[in-house]
Amino acid sequence: MSKILIDEPEPRKEKVAIVGAGLVGCLAALSFARLGYKVTLYEYRDDPRNETTVDRNLRSINLAVSDRGIRALNAVDLEMSIRVLKNILPMRGRMIHDVDGHQTSMKYGLHNEAINSIDRAYLNIELLNELDRHKNIKVNYGLKLMKMDFSGKNGNPRIYFEKTKKVANTLEENAIRTFEYNFVIGADGAYSATRFQLQKFVRMDFSQEYMDCCYIELYIPPGASKKYKFQLHPNRLHIWPRNKFMLIALPNFDGSFTSTFFGPWDLTESLDTREKVIDFFQTNFKDAVDLIGLEQVVEAFLTHPKCSLVCTSCFPYNYKGKCIIVGDAAHSMVPFYGQGMNCGFEDVRVLVELVKKHEYELESAFNEYSVTRQQDLDAIITLARNNYTEMSHNVNTTRYAVRKKMDAAMHLIFGDKWLPLYTMVSFRGDIRYSDCIKRSKVQGWLLSQLELGVYGLGAWLAFKAIRAVVRDR
Template sequence: MNTPDIPEKCEKADVVVVGAGLVGCLAALAMSKRGHQVLVMESRPDLRLPEQRQLSSLRSINLAVSSRGIVAMESIDPEMAHRVLQHLIPVHARMVHNIEGRQSSQNYGLHGETINSIDRAQMNRLMLDELDADPRIAVRFQHRLVGAKMDQDPNQLLFSTGKDKKTVGIECAIVIGADGSFSRTRDQLQRAVRMDFTQQYIDHLYLELRIPASKDGDYVMSPNHLHIWPRHEYMLMALANNDGSFTSTMFAPKHLFEALETEEKFLTHFESQFKDAYDMIGKDALALAYNNNPRGSLVSVTCDPYNSDGRAIIIGDAAHSMVPFYGQGMNCGFEDVRVLMELIDKNNGNYEAAFNEYTEVRRDDLKAIIDLAMRNYVEMRHSVTSWRYLLRKKVDAILTTVLGDKRWIPLYTMVSFRPDISYSQAVVRDQWQTGLLTRMGRYFALGTVFGLGLLAPRRFRGLTLLAIMYFSRNI
């Protein structure tokens, strides 16, 4: 399809943010705080419209807001952060539901740290309200980016709007693309810079479900847990909403969804694998969800660089879409905004220097969290029930208590509760800690073999010597 020409006469704007999702909203507020007039262009209708509320609930895995996201919001506007974050539900632990219905709790932190649950659409609506209250920000819905020239000053952008696809041209000094995994800003930026780009779908889909409140309007499970039903190859999870309900999501390989080709097969499978959730949701509601809710796909996106000099930059999912299993997508996107604003301030408003430095300092962190998110899916659907995983959690807890949290920090704590430690630093530190534990385990095994060798009959001491040589070589 040919891109329409950008008209000679364009509207003038200072900063254009493409995308009015969570990250785009925070970016707009941040640029406004620095005195810019900001125009936010969103391809979708306004999420606050009544007809959009039901649609948004069909593809809305709840957010797990953690320290990185909170610190980023507070760095932009503490009062705004308070207004939005007062709607969060604190979640201090996982609750693992086994196939017999037994439950076991696994705390996230050693010192009462929490992640926080909120419906994605609810938070997006709250952020949009904040944009409306800012006189330096204007928002236009149903404006889709269809063309751009980002290799010249000023940037030229072309949007289509309305049923007749009327085009609107805009000239601006700065473009911030925050328009999601399938970013049109990224597509246009690739025409201006030599960008490396990867996109990877995982062979799993998700189905959105809802666990309703009780007849009295109360929660039917603890709202302060992230509930997980791990079944090795697939899983169910649930996070609480403010109205007493839970947003629940089934993640499973594509072939399993395809095998559950009828409503009856789906209900039978669900009841056999998630019996307590089946009872809480109800047969009729599950059947309705099976027949009407879409099967969402899960994609990871990486690219490099993220900017075209000081004219254009992409952030959030537009730059680094990740699977949702570490709960860091929004948190990472908000951190993008914080880091970018700090670099703009550091470079005294020199956007070219700030944008170029952003690409350099952010690259390793974004690749690290994308990989961690992919790894964490295995942990959530399988490892949380394994003795090795549970033993490592206990060892981490003991070492953190004995050595202090400056000398030993569990990986999850570094990622979710320590925004002062970058994602890439967290990975490097965890690799060192894991390597140290591995070596300690081998020394322990060597000592055990040596001790047994001293007690063994003479005819077995040759085997003992071979075992000692093996462990010595692998320490």
């Protein structure tokens, strides 16, 4: 595309390397370019816009952009944010599908708020297009980070890349390229090479934990009707909760839905023949099978990659003012709160605010980021893990429905002083994740007291009624 260059800020002399041109890496590039830094982005894959066919890696769960993600985009540039998000599809609630195919809608927010479905690959391309508008952002594809040390001038990072394109199956004949920068931002995902290198210089606590949950991508095509393409309600996140496993579906703007099956590894791997898959899906997801197509279900289940879900966390995130990791590189979470990307975007916003607050003195900014951000990241990782049970089981229970109604009622009474947890996390980016958990704990305790009160009242009335009956005899 032709470059429509945007106004650039007063340039700074420092150069930053950003590793990873995924969603968070692109936002970091845009944000630090906006601060005036000279930005070079390194990506080990090819430019996805050069692919002749769209790269469907069949591992994607549609993203749900919510308040934190949008805030972070807006913080860089409102016009950019609008361009990038032009094709989102708002989802205003969940649509629960029971075994008989009955659908029940549950609103997410109390004021019709929405989380917004968007395809990951599409959003990534939109962000890459934005990078091209900047003079002081350069993107290098096909280079993989092999090594990083701090042997440059003033302890600056030196990074060693290997060309990925021409590399055969052995490690011989590598073409290594070495570059020096003022600082490095690692945004290279859950298996971050930057983080791995950083661990050689920082006493970094680190953990990774796999969930006993496997996911497989399925696809619900657009309907035949030309006027109305969607086969399901387009403004809902569809869930088929079946306790230990579930199916979900998120809308795409072409009328299709990206659907994902989640289940324990043992169960999923035991469904290894056409007959078993058909039997399992017809029993549990009859209405979904009708939309996906029986052959397509079988094919997807037997041939699509079975993907794992990993939670990683670490501390600290930086080495002095020389290197910092953001997004999944610092905290990969399971997708059940729809916050992975939103949280990664928020990382960048928070980091940029601290760089400004410390007047471009990076060591103080990065140190404050590590210390203050940790509790928020720990909070959202925990919330995301716990939400699997909510989605796959709790939404099916009466108690959940009752509590949700009580929760909403309390908000109507107390206003901003009482906010349901989901609202705080998804629609109130001004509240820190760690505060969401703190407030929700207090509210949860109060709700339980209320519940006890309600049950107690019920029991008392029942007792009265029985006594009245007994007396009458």
